[in-house]
Amino acid sequence: MLAEILLVARKDLRVEWRAKIALGQVAPLALLILVVLAFALDANSSLLELGAGGLYWVAVLYGGTLLIQRSFDVETDDGNMDAFRMSVIGAPSLFLGKSLALFVQIGLLELVLGSGVAVLYNVRVVDWGLLLVAAVAGTIAFSVCGVLWGVMSAGLRVRATLLPLLLVPVLVPILLAGSRAFETALGVRADAGWTWASLMLVIAAVHTAIGLGAFGFLLEEG
C-alpha cells in the first residue's frame, strides 16, 4: 500500500514539477495577497504584527485552493479518473497518495508564505515547536479536505466556483485554530496555543478518516 501511495504522489508531483504552476504562479500570487492585505490594513505595522497569524492562513487558503483545483484539473483533463477507477490501486491508496502530493505542494507554498510574513509583517517566532506542529496539522487538514472536495467537484464544468464554496466552510475550524495557534507561537497572544494545535491535529485526523472511508464512493462509476 505504501508503494502505491508513493507511486500516486510521485506521479502528481512529477506532473506539477514539469508544469511549475505551483512555484511559478501560485506562490507569487499568494505573496501578492500578503502585500494586498497590508494595503487593506494601511500597512499599520502593529496591526500587521498582531494579525500576522490569521493573515498567513488566509493567504494559505487562497493559494491552497488554487493548488487543489490544479491537482484535479490535471486528472480530469486527461481522463485519468477513469484510468484510476480501472487500475488496481485501491481508493484509500489513491486518496492518501494525492493527499501526500498536495501536502508537499501546500507545504512548499507555506514555506514561501512564512518567509513572506516574517519579512513583510516583521514578526518574531517565540515557539518554533508550536509553529511547526500547527503548520503541519493545518497542511494535513488542507490536503485531505482538498482531495475530498476536489474529487467531488471534479469533472463538473463549474468546478472553479464550486470548489471554494464547498471547501471553505469545512476549513473554517482549521483557519480559526491555525490563526490562534500561530498568534501564540508568534508571541502576540499568551493563551492556549497548544490546545488549538491539538484541536488542529484532531481535525486533521478526523478528515483523514472520513477521506479513507468515503473516497471509494466518490470514484464509483454510475
Next chain:
Amino acid sequence: MSEVATVVTGWGITFIVIATYSIWVVSRGKIIGQELGIGEMEQLDARKDAGATTDL
C-alpha cells in the same frame, strides 16, 4: 426600530419567505406535471417508474 416594529418585521419576513417558497414549489410541480401530461399525484404513482413502495 421599536421592539414592536422589529417583531412585526421578523414575522412578516418569515411569512413572506415561507409563502413564496410554498408557491414556488407547488407551481413548479404543476408546470412539470403539465409538461409530462400528469394531472394528479396518484397518476404518477400509477406509472411504473422509480420504485414507489416507500415513496412519500
Next chain:
Amino acid sequence: MTSAIHGNAKMTATATTRVLGVLAIAATALMTVLGLLVSPADVIQGEAVRMLYIHVPSIWIAYGAFVLTSVSSVLFLRRRKRREDQGRHYDRLAGSAAEVGVVFTGITLVTGMLWGKVTWGTYWQWDARLTTTVLLFVTYLGYLALRRLPAEPIIRSRRAAVMALISFINVPIVHYSVDWWRTLHQKASLSVGRRPEITGEMYWTLLYSALTVTIVAAWLIIHRYRVIRLEELRDEEALAALISSRLKKDDGSN
C-alpha cells in the same frame, strides 16, 4: 391523460397533503394569535421575546431537517446497490429536507439578527451559535449547489450524499471550535433535564410554535420531494426522447 390536467391543477397534492396543508395554515393562524397577542411580553426582553417563537423553532426544525438529510444520505449510500431504483427516494428525501433546512436556517438568521438589534443593540455578535449557524447555512447552500449541477444523476447523488455526511460530521467540530473562540449568547432556551428559563404561557406558546413549524416544514418537504421526483421524470423522458430521435435519424441516413 391530458384531460386530467384540466380536471385538477394541484399537481403535487394528494388528499393527505391537502389536509396537512389546511392544518398548517390553521396552525399558523393560531400561532400568530398566540405569539403576537395572547402571550405576555417578557419582563427583561419586552416585546422582543415574540421573535423567539419563530427564531427558536426555526433552528430546531432546521437541525431536524439536516439530520434527516444525513440519515437519508447514509441509507442512500447503503442501499444503492441492493434496490432496483438504487435507493433514489432516499436521495430525494435528503435533497428536499436540505432545501427546507436552508430556508429555516435563513429565517433563523434573519429573525435572530433583528432580535439581536433590539436586545443587544447590534445585528451581529461573533459568538459560537451565531457563527456556527451562518456556517451551517453556507455549507448547505453549497450542498444544494452541488445537487443542482449538470452531471449524471446517480454520480451527482452519490457525491451529494457523501458531502451531506461530511458536512454533518463537521457541524460539532465547527461548533466547538467557535465555542472555544468566544461565547456570548443566552443559554439554550429549552434543554433536557433543566428547568426552562422561559415559563408559563411563553413556554407553551414556544412549544406550540415548534409544533406548527414542524407541520409547515413537513408539508414543504413532502411537496418538494414530489417536485424532485417530477424533475427526475422529466429529465428521463427528455433523455429518452433525445435517444429515440437520434436512433430515428440514424435509421434515416442508413
